[in-house]
Amino acid sequence: MAQENEKNEQYKKMLSFALERLDMYAPDWTSRLPSDPGVTILENLTAFVLLLYEEYGTVPERVREHLAALFGIRKRTAAQAEMFLSARDRRPHEAAGGFRHIRRYQKFRLGQYCFEPEKEMDISAARLTELWREGASGERKRLWRAADGDGADGGANAGGSFRKAEAVFGEHPRAGDSLYLLFDGPCALPGETFFLYVEMDGRFPRTEAPEGMLPDFAQVQWSYSTDSGYCGAWAQDKTGAFLKSGGIEIRLGAKAHERQRFGKRRKWILKCTLIRQQYDYVPYFRAVYGPLFRVVNRDTKIVSSDSPSGKNVDYVSRDAAVHSILGVLGGCDDQEFPVGIPGEPVPQAVEIMVETGKSGEKQRRFFRPADQTEGAVVYEYDSGKHAIVVSDAGNFEGWKVSLSGWAVFDGADGNVCSSNVFISDGQAEYFNPSAASCGRDREDESSMLTRLRREMESTGVLVTAEDYKRAALETPGLSIQKANAFREQDGTVCVCVKPYSDERLPTLPPLYRDAVRAWLDEKRLLGTRLTVRGARYIPVSVHANITVKLQYARCREEIEEVIQRELEHVTGEQTFGSTVSVRRLKQQLMRLACVEAVEALYITAGGEFAEADGAAKEEITMPKDGLCYAGDIRLELKKNRIL
Numbered sequence: 001m002a003q004e005n006e007k008n009e010q011y012k013k014m015l016s017f018a019l020e021r022l023d024m025y026a027p028d029w030t031s032r033l034p035s036d037p038g039v040t041i042l043e044n045l046t047a048f049v050l051l052l053y054e055e056y057g058t059v060p061e062r063v064r065e066h067l068a069a070l071f072g073i074r075k076r077t078a079a080q081a082e083m084f085l086s087a088r089d090r091r092p093h094e095a096a097g098g099f100r101h102i103r104r105y106q107k108f109r110l111g112q113y114c115f116e117p118e119k120e121m122d123i124s125a126a127r128l129t130e131l132w133r134e135g136a137s138g139e140r141k142r143l144w145r146a147a148d149g150d151g152a153d154g155g156a157n158a159g160g161s162f163r164k165a166e167a168v169f170g171e172h173p174r175a176g177d178s179l180y181l182l183f184d185g186p187c188a189l190p191g192e193t194f195f196l197y198v199e200m201d202g203r204f205p206r207t208e209a210p211e212g213m214l215p216d217f218a219q220v221q222w223s224y225s226t227d228s229g230y231c232g233a234w235a236q237d238k239t240g241a242f243l244k245s246g247g248i249e250i251r252l253g254a255k256a257h258e259r260q261r262f263g264k265r266r267k268w269i270l271k272c273t274l275i276r277q278q279y280d281y282v283p284y285f286r287a288v289y290g291p292l293f294r295v296v297n298r299d300t301k302i303v304s305s306d307s308p309s310g311k312n313v314d315y316v317s318r319d320a321a322v323h324s325i326l327g328v329l330g331g332c333d334d335q336e337f338p339v340g341i342p343g344e345p346v347p348q349a350v351e352i353m354v355e356t357g358k359s360g361e362k363q364r365r366f367f368r369p370a371d372q373t374e375g376a377v378v379y380e381y382d383s384g385k386h387a388i389v390v391s392d393a394g395n396f397e398g399w400k401v402s403l404s405g406w407a408v409f410d411g412a413d414g415n416v417c418s419s420n421v422f423i424s425d426g427q428a429e430y431f432n433p434s435a436a437s438c439g440r441d442r443e444d445e446s447s448m449l450t451r452l453r454r455e456m457e458s459t460g461v462l463v464t465a466e467d468y469k470r471a472a473l474e475t476p477g478l479s480i481q482k483a484n485a486f487r488e489q490d491g492t493v494c495v496c497v498k499p500y501s502d503e504r505l506p507t508l509p510p511l512y513r514d515a516v517r518a519w520l521d522e523k524r525l526l527g528t529r530l531t532v533r534g535a536r537y538i539p540v541s542v543h544a545n546i547t548v549k550l551q552y553a554r555c556r557e558e559i560e561e562v563i564q565r566e567l568e569h570v571t572g573e574q575t576f577g578s579t580v581s582v583r584r585l586k587q588q589l590m591r592l593a594c595v596e597a598v599e600a601l602y603i604t605a606g607g608e609f610a611e612a613d614g615a616a617k618e619e620i621t622m623p624k625d626g627l628c629y630a631g632d633i634r635l636e637l638k639k640n641r642i643l
Contacts (some may be wrong), residue, residue: 006417010050011046011047011359012052014046014049014050015042015046017044018042018046018340018572019032019039019042022195032167032326038181043414051632059131070568072204072515073448073451073452074448075349075442075443075445075448076278076440076448078344078346078347078409078411078440078441078442078609079411079438079439079440080296080297080298080346080409080414080438081296081297081410081412081414081415081436081437081438081439081440082294082296082436082437082438083115083294083295083296083297083298083415083416083432083434083435083436083437084195084197084247084289084292084293084294084295084432084433084434085115085292085294085422085430085431085432086123086289086290086291086292086293086297086430086431086433087100087123087125087292087428087429087430087431088421088429088430088431089428091427092301092450098124098125098126098185098186099122099123099124099125099189099398100122100123100125101121101122102117102120102121102122102123102293102516103117103120104116104117104118104119104120104449105117105300105303106424106425107299107424108422108424108430109422109423109424110294110416110420110421110422110423112410113297113410113413113414113416113513114297114298114299115295115296115297115298115422115436116295116296116298116299116300117294117295117296118294118296118504121192121293122188122189122192123194123291123293124185124186124187124194124269124291125185126183126184126185126186126187126189126291127146127159127184127185128146128159128160128181128183128184128265128288128289128290128291128336129146129147129182129183129184129218129267130142130144130145130180130181130182131143131144131145131179131181131182131288132175132179132180132182132262133166133167133168133169133170133178133179133180133242134177134178134179134180135170135176135177136174136176136177140174140263143162143166144158144160144162144166144288153160153509154624155530159287159288159289159290160287160288160289161199161286161287161435162285162286162287162397164205164263165167165201165284166284166285166286166287167282167283167284168242168283168284168285169274169283170284171297172282173218173274173277173279173282173283174277175274175275175276175277175636176272176273176274177273178271178272178273178274179271179272180262180269180270180272181196181269181270181271181272181288182262182265182267182268182269183267183268183269183270183291184267184268185268186256186258186268187250187252187257187268187270187291188250188251188252188257188263188291189252189256190252190253190254190255190256190257191251191252191253191254192251192252193250193251193252194249194250194289194291194293195247195249195250195251195290195292195293195294196247196248196250196288196290196291196292197245197246197247197248197271197287197288197289197290197292197433197434198239198242198244198245198246198247198248198285198287198288198289198383199245199285199287199289200239200242200244200245200283200284200285200286200290201284201285201286202245203281203284203500204281204479204481204500205479205482205500206243206244206477206478206479207473207474207475207476207477207478207479208476209476209477212477212479213476213478214240214244214477214517215240215245215477215478215511216511217240217241217243217277217280217511218240218241218242218243218274218275218276218277218278218279219241219274219275219276219277220235220237220241220242220272220273220274220275221272221273221275222234222235222248222250222270222271222272222273223270223271223272223273224250224252224253224257224268224269224270224331225257225258225259225260225267225268225269225270225271226251226255226256226257226258226260227255227256227258228255229260230269230271231252231253231255232253233250233251233252233253233270233273234250234251234253235248235249235250235251236248236249237249237476240477241277242283242285243283243477245434247292247294247434249294250270250412254333260570278509278511280479280499280500280501280509280511280512281479281500281501281502282502287433289433289434292433296409296592297409297410297436297439298346298349298407298408298409298553299325299343299407299408299409300349300406300407301341301404301406301407301408302324302403302404302405302406303349303404303405303407304351304353304366304636307635310336315353322339324341324402324403324406325400325401325402326352326388326398326401326402326403327397327400327401328398328400328401329354329377329390329393329397329398329399329400329401330393330397331393331397331398331625333391334389334390334391335389335390335393336382336387336388336389336390337387337388337389337390338379338385338386338387338403339386339387339388339403339406341403341406342408343409344383344408344409344411344441344442345381345406345407345408345409346407346408346409347369347381349405349406349407350368350369350381350388350405350406351366351367351368351403351404351405351406352366352367352377352379352388352402352403352405353365353366353367353397353401353402353403353404354367354377354399354400354401354402355399355400355402356362356399356400363463365377365396366400366404367379368405369381369462373398375394375395376394377390377392377393377394377396377401378390378391378392378394378464379391383442387403388403393579395561396504404484408448409439409484410439411439411440411441411442412439412441413439414433414439415436415437415438416432416433416436416438416539417435418432418433418434419432419433420432433568438452450549452618461523461524461525462520462523462524462525462527462528463525465485465486465487465493466485467483467485467523468485468493468495468520468524469483469484469495471519471520471523472485472495472497472516472519472520472532474519475515475516475519476514476519477515477532478499478512478516479499479500480498480499480500480512480516480623481498481499481500481571482497482535482575482576482627483495483496483497483498484496484575484576484624484625485575486624486625490529491529492529492531492532493524493528493529493530494531494533494624494625495516495520495530495531495532495533496532496533496534496535496536496624497512497513497516497532497533497534497535497623498534498535498570498627499512499591504570505537505629506534508532508533508534508535509596513532513533513534513612516532517530517532520532529530533625535570535576535625535626535627536623536625536626536627537570537626537627537628537629538606538622538623538626538627538628538629539605539628539629539630539631539632540567540605540620540628540629540630540631541603541604541605541631541632541633541634542563542567542585542601542602542603542630542631542632542633542634543600543602543603544559544589544598544600544601544602544635544636545598545599545600545601545636545638546559546589546595546596546597546598546599546635546636546637546638547595547596547597547598547599547637547638547640548591548594548595548596548637548638548639548640549594549595549596549639549640550640551638552593552594554594555637556596556635556637559589559592559595559635559637560591560633560635561584562585562588562589562592563589563630563633564587564630564633566580566584566585566629567580567585567629568629568630569622569627570627570628570629574627576622576624576625576626576627577621577622577623577624577626578621578627578628579619579620579621580603580605580610580619580620580621580624580628581618582601582602582603582610582611582612582618582619583612583618583619583621585601585603585612586598586601586612586613589601596640598612599638600612602614603620605620605622605628606620606622606623606626608620
């Protein structure tokens with residue numbers, strides 16, 4: 001019975017959704033009564049869709065995944081977390097000329113969690129000692145300096161945090177401003193890469209933006225000191241030129257990183273120069289760490305070498321058996337080989353090896369999932385069964401199959417917090433100044449099905465004013481505080497946007513206008529005219545006669561504070577087109593301990609007049625694109641001498 005009621009509720013919800021969309025698809029359809037033949041057809045189609053949902057639940061999981069792919073919905077694969085580390089103990093590095101060699105698949109452990117580098121590297125023992133800012137005209141300011149003895153907790157090798165947030169390029173950034181990072185040793189060998197991690201001050205929220213979709217607010221150029229001056233460095237900046245916290249990968253050129261004079265000091269220097277900027281607000285940062293090296297959350301059990309003459313299996317972990325044999329390819333459809341190693345595998349690390357068992361005919365072949373080579377073994381890993389499922393044995397029926405590539409990881413649990421000590425090679429300690437990120441568990445089928453149903457029920461277009469408002473607030477990479485949408489008399493959809501800003505009454509930057517317009521253009525109905533503009537700021541003048549109590553010395557200041565707070569719609573919680581009520585303002589004033597009575601109170605805004613307890617109206621409504629703020633405040637205070 002409960003299941004039938006749930007089906008009925010789902011049917012009613014879907015039918016109501018379809019009827020609401022008739023204005024968009026068939027504006028001439030006027031009769032919406034159940035007796036209308038068109039409504040009857042719509043009811044039948046809705047019931048048919050629900051039956052399809054039920055049928056969808058009975059087919060095999062692989063078929064459901066293919067059906068979902070027709071809507072562009074695929075299971076989100078698991079992803080390994082990434083993290084940046086620095087060596088806690090500098091002495092082994094210094095004994096090796098300032099660098100320590102890190103092997104591929106070397107383990108860095110924190111309790112049950114294991115991280116590894118993805119390639120061999122030589123990491124530096126350099127320590128960030130100072131940060132300076134230099135203006136385009138040459139003036140300098142030191143932002144941070146490592147204290148003597150700093151680093152007892154391991155953080156000094158990576159850098160440090162500031163006592164207060166600092167403007168990266170000053171309060172008024174301009175092209176030519178520079179940030180200098182001073183180190184006590186070279187950050188990397190010539191041609192090698194290292195990382196910085198920048199923790200930005202999140203004064204204003206910014207919407208998430210996929211990789212490559214951050215607005216182009218600024219451009220910076222990284223360089224490093226050499227024996228012949230500064231040399232340009234390649235950089236991949238995931239902060240978007242200091243828009244958000246993240247890592248910056250830097251690769252030095254062919255020239256060595258050498259000491260250069262900076263004021264009275266000789267240091268190894270990194271320089272970041274602002275080439276151009278149109279920041280929406282001044283970027284502030286709280287910490288800079290580096291040089292660091294990157295590791296990912298995985299525990300490699302088996303890996304095959306990549307020798308050109310043919311691969312030989314090299315088992316790099318004592319946790320894996322010497323031979324991880326799965327079985328023999330039988331040629332049947334969907335042949336399953338259970339995997340004996342526990343844990344969810346890294347998708348790109350799964351590999352199988354097939355080999356003949358005939359004497360004198362030793363041959364080996366290696367295959368990745370979804371290999372498209374003719375005659376290849378086609379297989380995939382089934383997370384539910386924790387097994388390798390072979391759908392096509394190709395030309396290798398009867399061959400023995402083994403695991404030749406396998407690494408496990410902890411998914412979302414791998415996003416460990418910052419400031420931990422990792423152990424490698426039994427004793428060596430490493431420090432992570434920032435938290436790990438990007439770790440994600442494999443999506444289950446129910447979650448994918450929920451997204452599929454949402455996609456099937458969504459029109460994918462903007463129809464109502466609320467649709468436009470919501471979409472504008474979700475524009476990737478922007479910092480939008482308020483938005484509104486409405487239809488003008490000529491039918492044009494107008495979207496008003498007010499960004500977060502350091503300015504009191506910010507205008508809408510052209511970059512914001514273009515980004516919002518491009519984002520909404522993808523979703524609007526064909527033929528819909530659209531305009532995007534900034535907010536209109538409307539001052540509200542206040543005139544009041546108030547009797548105050550004699551014993552309070554700050555009456556005027558307290559009254560003005562209440563008025564300004566009540567009329568502050570620009571940064572307050574009020575939306576576009578809100579109403580200003582004189583009665584509410586009077587009530588707030590009467591709550592002040594210093595106020596005896598409000599004798600008269602009226603406001604004016606945009607040519608309109610409102611008065612408390614008078615013949616005029618008691619409220620003024622702002623325009624749909626308007627936000628008000630306190631303008632001229634005139635107070636006539638009368639002191640009551642009776643204590």
